[in-house]
Amino acid sequence: MKIVISLGGSLISLNKPDYIKNVADLIKKVSNDFELYVVVGGGKLARDYINTARNFCNDESYLDRIGILATRINALLLNSFFKKDIPETVDEVMDIKPPVIMGGTTPGHSTDAVSAMVARKVKAKRLIIATDVDGIYDKDPKKNKDAKKFDRIDIKELIKISGRTWKKAGESAVIDAIACSIIEEEGIPTLVLNGKNLKELENAIYGKKFNGTVVEIK
Numbered sequence: 001m002k003i004v005i006s007l008g009g010s011l012i013s014l015n016k017p018d019y020i021k022n023v024a025d026l027i028k029k030v031s032n033d034f035e036l037y038v039v040v041g042g043g044k045l046a047r048d049y050i051n052t053a054r055n056f057c058n059d060e061s062y063l064d065r066i067g068i069l070a071t072r073i074n075a076l077l078l079n080s081f082f083k084k085d086i087p088e089t090v091d092e093v094m095d096i097k098p099p100v101i102m103g104g105t106t107p108g109h110s111t112d113a114v115s116a117m118v119a120r121k122v123k124a125k126r127l128i129i130a131t132d133v134d135g136i137y138d139k140d141p142k143k144n145k146d147a148k149k150f151d152r153i154d155i156k157e158l159i160k161i162s163g164r165t166w167k168k169a170g171e172s173a174v175i176d177a178i179a180c181s182i183i184e185e186e187g188i189p190t191l192v193l194n195g196k197n198l199k200e201l202e203n204a205i206y207g208k209k210f211n212g213t214v215v216e217i218k
Contacts, residue, residue, distance in 0.1 A: 001125050002122045003125065003127075003205055004118050004124045004127045005129075006111055008111075009043020011041075011195045012040065013044075031098065034205065035122075041103075042104070050067050053066055061108070064107035071111055082101060084100070113182070116186075119188050120182055127189065128193070129192045130193060130195025132194060132196060135194070136158065153214075159180045159181075159184065184217060190217075191213070192215065
């Protein structure tokens with residue numbers, strides 16, 4: 001069974017090498033039972049570079065290229081435990097035996113979108129989006145104490161929250177517009193959870209009960 005994981009860049013911190021090692025250990029363990037494809041985000045590293053470049057560059061596509069390189073650095077960091085080729089396009093994924101570790105691909109596509117594209121390409125049975133909050137909320141839970149968490153949400157409702165257009169380079173969304181569209185079109189079972197809790201991530205991979213949000217496609 002093929003499973004794609006979008007590992008948010010917010011989970012990757014140079015100050016927390018133990019977490020990175022534990023993620024790698026989980027990937028190795030789970031790879032005995034599943035074919036894993038892990039797309040790593042850029043997080044703070046990408047935002048710092050983009051925000052600095054934005055002082056003298058207003059080309060969103062170019063800024064996005066900077067962010068993509070940050071995602072690939074994070075992917076290389078995780079890949080230190082596997083030392084495999086890192087695909088730079090979705091098509092290249094097919095040439096590498098799982099587990100596959102990669103970052104972004106082309107401007108205009110977040111790593112969530114790339115994850116959805118990979119899920120479509122390999123015909124994955126499940127897409128897991130691991131972020132730094134425990135699911136999808138009606139508004140940002142980091143800024144709003146009254147934010148309501150969805151245990152389940154219909155993809156059409158999620159699209160209303162996320163919108164249908166690409167945001168600026170470096171900006172994050174619950175799940176971005178391109179990813180939502182692919183999830184809806186392909187009917188990809190999608191789960192959203194807090195990737196800091198690796199037990200919850202493992203439960204989601206194995207199809208067990210987990211704390212997070214199930215995106216429903218009807």
